[in-house]
Amino acid sequence: MSTFELHPDRFFDSDPVIRKYARNIFDSIVSLPINSPHGHVDPSIFVDNKPFENPTQLFITPDHYLFRMLYSHGIPMEALGIPSINGIRVEEDHRKIWKLFAENYFLFLGTPSGIWLDYEFSIVFGIKEKLNGSNAEKIYDEIDEKIKSPEFLPRRLFEKFRIEVLSTTDASTDTLENHKKIIESGWKGRIIPCFRPDAVTDLSNPLWKSNIEMLGKICGYEISSFKKFVLALEERRAFFKSLGCTSTDHGVFSPYTHELSITEAEKIFLRALNEDATNEDAKLFTAHMLMEMARMSIEDGLVMQIHPGSFRNHNPLIKANYGADKGADIPMQAEFTFNLKELLNKYGNNPNFTVIVFTLDESTYSRELAPLAGHYPALKLGPSWWFHDSVEGMTRFRQMVTETAGFYNTVGFNDDTRAFVSIPARHDLARRIDSNFLAGLVARHIISIDDAKKIAQDLTYNLVKKTYKL
Amino acid sequence: MSTFELHPDRFFDSDPVIRKYARNIFDSIVSLPINSPHGHVDPSIFVDNKPFENPTQLFITPDHYLFRMLYSHGIPMEALGIPSINGIRVEEDHRKIWKLFAENYFLFLGTPSGIWLDYEFSIVFGIKEKLNGSNAEKIYDEIDEKIKSPEFLPRRLFEKFRIEVLSTTDASTDTLENHKKIIESGWKGRIIPCFRPDAVTDLSNPLWKSNIEMLGKICGYEISSFKKFVLALEERRAFFKSLGCTSTDHGVFSPYTHELSITEAEKIFLRALNEDATNEDAKLFTAHMLMEMARMSIEDGLVMQIHPGSFRNHNPLIKANYGADKGADIPMQAEFTFNLKELLNKYGNNPNFTVIVFTLDESTYSRELAPLAGHYPALKLGPSWWFHDSVEGMTRFRQMVTETAGFYNTVGFNDDTRAFVSIPARHDLARRIDSNFLAGLVARHIISIDDAKKIAQDLTYNLVKKTYKL
């Protein structure tokens, strides 16, 4: 039986000079609270504050990082209990799914998922063995017992994780009932919404028209024109803001920005209502809506985020059988110098505007994003995203961004997760990688240890609070 | 006179923690046999088993990695004895060529060619001095004497290198006489063919029509339609398989995949037979043939390889005077997310299909290939290829691929070489770089030393055997 314990110096370079500095820097930030300004945790868990169902539904079923990898090795989605949307019978024995997962846990060696899970098992749940096929059931029982105890209820974990603010991500038509209930409950945990209107700004979405109808219902008037659409969005933003929202988010195919005349925008909008919109219409409309969103951000103060460049639902078989967000989103080439030009030219010099840009195309870090952020006051760079939220990925981000944009045009860490229990694991990793990166600068006499600690403090806590207005 | 000996810890980080682990891991795999599932060694050398001609023709004349670099410093191809295809008189004094090479050996400092040659001279031939202008003739004599001895005959070297399987790369019209003769000879060395039909699937090849005629002759019927063309390829694949072939290979300009209707395919094929095919026809035909090849792979079990993105024969002067494969192939931007979509959507979920993709565009590792391989069961990633088969190149491959695709969606090492004697050198380097990469993970407490050894074993031996069905 193999026992394991997380090493206190994990992820730090083994060179003793760097390691000593990294430890020193990390120790100075380890106890800072967590601010999670962008993520996808379901707020309902904090309303009910019920125990999590079981280890399988806590760890595996909602986490496309995990079943993606298992699927890539020929393990069927149904064997992992991923709910089907078209009646395929899926495995319902959670212990059996857990066993299958445990037998294949070695696939995650060297991946951030492996790192996060090791943390969650070891630190959050106090499991003292590395998961494998043999100890699968035993560990299942241990976790299962714990999640049924008061110490592991969602609100209690939120507090134990020392989360100051947790932002969810919510459709423009969301009534934010959960957020309201949490506030009304008197519980002090700060769970705030983020306004993500993709479903009504993306004309290529097959559900666009019904989403618009839903928006109309919520607003109490028919969205019969572009003008009314804009009004509706402004109202929804105000509503979100009233419940603590400080940011918007835009998951776009391309970061292309372009302002249409009102007449053009109206024409395209009406074509879309008539289900006659073309691909070109959809492209232009998204480009125009990014301009509109920037304008609104300047007016209402919400911080704008752009997450471009993911080809969603690349595998139609998975989409048809299991729906969206099932590990089949694939990055593609991105371009920012031309695409963001119109937005930055019009709003990028405005002191009342903040736009945070993310990318899945690492070749844009040093080529486009760092130079843009190192010039335009409104533009800040989000941390390394999704596939790149990893030891090497976060290191490359700092290596390719810092020398051109400095540390202070970045915004701290986003955990961006659906997996609530992984939040402290992800922040632990991010803080360690930043500490190690800074330690490398100190070791090479590029910055002093005092400067490094100040920067670490800012990257971990101050920049995220300031940029996201938390 | 400078003497030199290869350092037992070469290529490992100098940090003592990493170096100790790297050594430990490498020691556990150093004596594993070599499986070479993709390469370009001429099988005839094992038929005749004659001594190699002389050091110059063994090392320099066939190796475009070497004369490419010399040419880039103004040394004419003719001075290096590269055979001309149009009557240019080339140097025939092999000692003179060797001297020229030796005088310029410093150009290879810091390159993989330099590393491989150092190994070949030192380990394979027992030369105890670093090659330079002064000792050129002496070393020529030493090598020349050795290659004339029985210990350095091709079959003996194959055995000394402990090669389990060596795959050649062969045109669809190849009669595989050499492979047959090797089998018939009773020698136990396993030399298998790989089916590479580029010459008949690429309509833009000026020799396409005569290649098709050759294919018809071999099959015994005229290839007068696309249908017959498909039949012919299926027959050739079966023939290759009967001689041990387990894989196909496709060297395409772009990895674009797209299925045509039979009618469209027939039309394009007939236009091509009439020498009327357009560039667009050629592009679509290649895209369709990749789909056809995937279908056939599912039927006959041959593993499919795609090597895209090399602009072949970039320098027409070299092509005209010396022919193809003369160091003037230049990589270009590649795109996989869109290009492979149709192939992966149709066949990528099929458990009977394996497609191994390579790239010369390293920006696609983390952006496209690792995410695709981390989802589609059929897709595996070939090792870092050609220009990137190097210390830094292999390290970047692991750094950019592992965190998203894991280790187990990669397929071990390909030496991909024409230079038979370089095979052990290349595998030595690859094993050392993987050992060092794994050691870095152990040193940072990301994986355990036991896990690292298990992974090293799999990367070196098990994954290549399993994926290539050896």
Place this chain on the structure above:
Amino acid sequence: MSTFELHPDRFFDSDPVIRKYARNIFDSIVSLPINSPHGHVDPSIFVDNKPFENPTQLFITPDHYLFRMLYSHGIPMEALGIPSINGIRVEEDHRKIWKLFAENYFLFLGTPSGIWLDYEFSIVFGIKEKLNGSNAEKIYDEIDEKIKSPEFLPRRLFEKFRIEVLSTTDASTDTLENHKKIIESGWKGRIIPCFRPDAVTDLSNPLWKSNIEMLGKICGYEISSFKKFVLALEERRAFFKSLGCTSTDHGVFSPYTHELSITEAEKIFLRALNEDATNEDAKLFTAHMLMEMARMSIEDGLVMQIHPGSFRNHNPLIKANYGADKGADIPMQAEFTFNLKELLNKYGNNPNFTVIVFTLDESTYSRELAPLAGHYPALKLGPSWWFHDSVEGMTRFRQMVTETAGFYNTVGFNDDTRAFVSIPARHDLARRIDSNFLAGLVARHIISIDDAKKIAQDLTYNLVKKTYKL
């Protein structure tokens, strides 16, 4: 009060093995003179040899690396005293500007600007404190006093910096009066011009026609045809050469090269004179002029440089208020395999031609540029440029270029600076990074320490002299 001194081992890896070798290598090149074959220092400072105005105008006002970063944090250009071109009132109190800069000096932590400034303050000016808001005035006074002393006059600094050759960059219409005066003065400092004809080869430049008129005036005949235009350029090149010029430079949007027929070229030229040229005309004309420039280089021996891929003046607000070169130039994707093909096919095999190519798109290093330079004799790679002239940037350049192109297809370091006092700082950093890179190869037993020292000598001194014909 914090004191600081530059560490003698700065920028070297902290690993003791690498550090020892790096120190050893660096010590062998530290006292080599500086050759600066490409830069933007104003030659007039050496004509008058007057003291620099004050610290603010010496360090901040001319350096877009600095005010770019300050601007990105919301500090207005006018507050930094950047001269406006349209009457905006700007700060004139140099001490106030200096204070603002000092208060925000932390923004440069981890950036090459921070590294260079630390060197300039510490080594050139002997300041023994790290600049900050509190000591700003004191340090201003110290520097101000020094620049007024004879030891800090431009010519004296040139000598103290041990500069052998300093190349400026000059428009084709420049009369080179300053260069003449320097020669006539009898001062031994070698300041040579570089021929940069962008203003007359780029038809999309709004001032193109008046630039052509200026060229006509200088040549003494009207530039009424393409033929005369070519003649004028040949004359200007000869004139530049007579004043010591050894190179030309071409700052192009894209490195696209394409030869037009004389008829086509004439037609486009006349359309441009008639102010009827299209965007396509401009693109083709630049492509053709690169071909013409290569032809001329073969004839007159001037070394050709191409600096492509910067989107100039991305922010129209800054352009309108402060003009060009104000920190708003943003890199974009570059492509070389196709774009340079025509130029390399026609001239790349010519032993009398040298073309040095730079890039801002690091993804092209290993994919396109190193393979091209590792084949074509005429092509050499300029060092990592602009945003990438940094610790990580220079390291990535060596890591991505060396294994394919070797060290000897690169050309040593370019400081490429407008900031005269930063020259020794930039060469110090470049030499240290190369030393450290080479030390890493020695530490991993890839090259010997003797080879490393030889290469360091060549990278620092011999290659730049040879390639730029200095």
